[in-house]
Amino acid sequence: MAVDRLPPNLRLALPDAAQSYEQDAEWCVVDDGSGWRELRFHDYHEIYTVPGLYEKLFYEVLQCQSPPVVTDLLVEQMATERLDPAGVRVLDVGAGNGIVAEELRTRGVTKVVGVDIIPEAAMAAERDRPGVYDDYRVVDLTTLDVDAAAEIAGGGFDALTVVAALGFGDIPPEAFRVAFDMVRVDGFVAFTIRDNFLSETDTSGFAGLIRSMMESGELEELGAVTYQHRLATTRQPVHYRAIVARKRRPRD
Ligand SMILES: C[S@@+](CC[C@H](N)C(=O)[O-])C[C@H]1O[C@@H](n2cnc3c(N)ncnc32)[C@H](O)[C@@H]1O
Numbered sequence: 096m097a098v099d100r101l102p103p104n105l106r107l108a109l110p111d112a113a114q115s116y117e118q119d120a121e122w123c124v125v126d127d128g129s130g131w132r133e134l135r136f137h138d139y140h141e142i143y144t145v146p147g148l149y150e151k152l153f154y155e156v157l158q159c160q161s162p163p164v165v166t167d168l169l170v171e172q173m174a175t176e177r178l179d180p181a182g183v184r185v186l187d188v189g190a191g192n193g194i195v196a197e198e199l200r201t202r203g204v205t206k207v208v209g210v211d212i213i214p215e216a217a218m219a220a221e222r223d224r225p226g227v228y229d230d231y232r233v234v235d236l237t238t239l240d241v242d243a244a245a246e247i248a249g250g251g252f253d254a255l256t257v258v259a260a261l262g263f264g265d266i267p268p269e270a271f272r273v274a275f276d277m278v279r280v281d282g283f284v285a286f287t288i289r290d291n292f293l294s295e296t297d298t299s300g301f302a303g304l305i306r307s308m309m310e311s312g313e314l315e316e317l318g319a320v321t322y323q324h325r326l327a328t329t330r331q332p333v334h335y336r337a338i339v340a341r342k343r344r345p346r347d
Pocket residue numbers: 139161162188189190191192193194195210211212213216234235236257258259260264265266267270
């Protein structure tokens with residue numbers, strides 16, 4: 096991964112492990128030679144601007160596993176259905192700087208379109224993994240009109256990936272729904288979500304949305320695994336669920 100692109104003088108520190116934060120309030124401090132500054136983990140626009148920092152923080156220090164876990168699960172399901180990954184066109188939402196697209200291409204997928212809400216993500220993907228996306232759109236899915244969505248979907252994607260990007264002020268249920276509508280019937284939907292977002296007590300809206308899609312027959316779960324997404328700044332594991340499903344019919 097791109098950690099070797101880190102500025103050589105960059106220093107990174109995490110808060111005291113005894114101090115616990117909500118996932119959307121976690122932070123670190125970085126010094127790239129001009130003094131220490133505090134970055135919230137959700138300040139993606141600032142994190143992506145420092146080459147290699149995203150990988151160093153989330154993948155090396157906090158041991159994020161989500162992209163390989165979910166792309167393995169997706170490609171395994173494609174193999175079960177005798178589908179050649181080289182022939183599928185994937186929409187990767189919350190694409191960031193392209194780690195998921197890289198993992199998909201390693202597993203034989205050749206066509207990936209990225210969507211993210213901030214331009215810094217598109218710039219970082221081009222800088223860190225040039226060519227890994229066939230196309231990359233900076234859009235807010237919740238404000239996308241029907242024509243613009245149809246133009247991006249181009250007849251419907253064969254698969255959707257949303258990795259480490261649902262909830263916590265990132266992708267809301269309405270945006271997931273818009274992305275889901277861009278997938279063709281019988282296409283695959285692969286995503287990761289914090290395990291408690293699927294519980295009875297969930298207030299994010301995802302549990303209700305996923306449950307209603309499954310109950311109405313719109314979505315059929317093919318496989319799922321609970322796994323360690325990454326470490327929190329307390330160094331305790333954060334558990335997510337990776338789900339691969341198939342879209343069985345369009346929205347009513
Ligand atoms: C933790 S990063 C995950 C990036 C990548 N999927 C990965 O696994 O490395 C979450 C990404 O979701 C993006 N994001 C947040 N809200 C979004 C939204 N409403 N629509 C699209 N992308 C969004 C952020 O800009 C960020 O790039």
